[in-house]
Amino acid sequence: MELQQLRYVVAVAETRNFTRAAERCRVVQSALSHQIAGLERELGARLFERTSRRVRLTTAGEAFLPAARECLEAADRARAEVAAVAGEIRGRLAVGAIPTVAAVDLPVALRDYRRRHPRVHITLTSAGSDDLIERVRRGEVDVAFLGLPPRAEPKGVRGRRLGxxxxxxxxxxxxxxxxxxxxxxxxxxxxxxxxxxxxxxxxxxxxxxxxxxxxxxxxxxxxxxxxxxxxxxxxxxxxxxxxxxxxxxxxxxxxxxxxxxxxVEHLIWDSRPSPAATAFLDLLAAGGAPGPAGRHLTPDDSPADRPDSTK
Incomplete structure (x- = not known):
């Protein structure tokens, strides 16, 4: 079983189409299909049902997909950790934010981060606070900005009140x-x-x-x-x-x-932030992200040196 085969499976599962999956992976469709067929023989089970109209996961494929994603994420994390030792930040940064975030000028923060770390692939998800907390718990989002009632605290994640x-x-x-x-x-x-x-x-x-x-x-x-x-x-x-x-x-x-x-706005992150996520938290701590009316966040506003809020 090879990582490339896992990437092909994930691409087909997400696009539900072998042609589009091959385009995403930048290979010819015949090569992608051949690799997936080889993986199916090794596993002793078909991962996809193929008809002239659609492609969908079999029961075995649905069981295989989460583990495949975890393997790919672990491999990417390993590469990023090694690169960080050499002083290079790479990998992915998945940011989540409520639509009304105001404590941080998020577009400016993301712009500054991309300038400092151009090899990091940045994504941004806009969602409600409850959804973002769950996505951070599952590892789908690295860092998220929330808005909660004053007495509420995000559970199961590390975090810091921004104001x-x-x-x-x-x-x-x-x-x-x-x-x-x-x-x-x-x-x-x-x-x-x-x-x-x-x-x-x-x-x-x-x-x-x-x-x-x-x-x-x-x-x-x-x-x-x-x-x-x-x-x-x-x-x-x-x-x-x-x-x-x-x-x-x-x-x-x-x-x-x-x-x-x-x-109250909160900044939350996973209990073991990746090098890319740690670099983003460092940027906030260094005052690289202005808040409302140009007020820059100070180290006291940032979670970098704070205990977690896993109450």
């Missing part, structure tokens, strides 16, 4: 009420646009309204801040966004809240 902030209400430009500051009770009768119930991005708002002793209606549940903003622009309801993030949408009116919900 907290209040949420503000955002409304359409022609919103009829004129106040620039109010409280949650005065907004309770308005329809709201928010993330799905139970999501980390929603919990802090629900808890704040509960603490204020009022109930609100959320007829529009969204999965992204962009869709929330689009619905707010149409006057369909009131949105809730971090105060440091809301100014990105200059056409919306911002209403400050005296009893505002709050959230």
């Amino acid at each position: 907290g902030g209040e949420l503000v209400a955002v409304v359409a430009p022609d919103y009829p009420r004129a106040e620039e500051e109010t409280d949650l009770r005065s907004l309770a009768d308005e329809p709201f646009i928010d993330f799905r119930a139970g999501a980390a991005g929603r919990v802090q708002s629900d808890e704040a309204f509960a603490a204020a002793g009022v109930r609100r209606e959320v007829p529009f549940e969204v999965s992204s801040a962009e869709l929330m903003v689009d619905l707010v622009r149409q006057g369909l309801g009131v949105g809730m966004l971090p105060a440091a993030y809301a100014p990105r949408f200059a056409d919306l009116r911002v209403i400050r809240l005296r009893d505002a919900p709050t959230r």
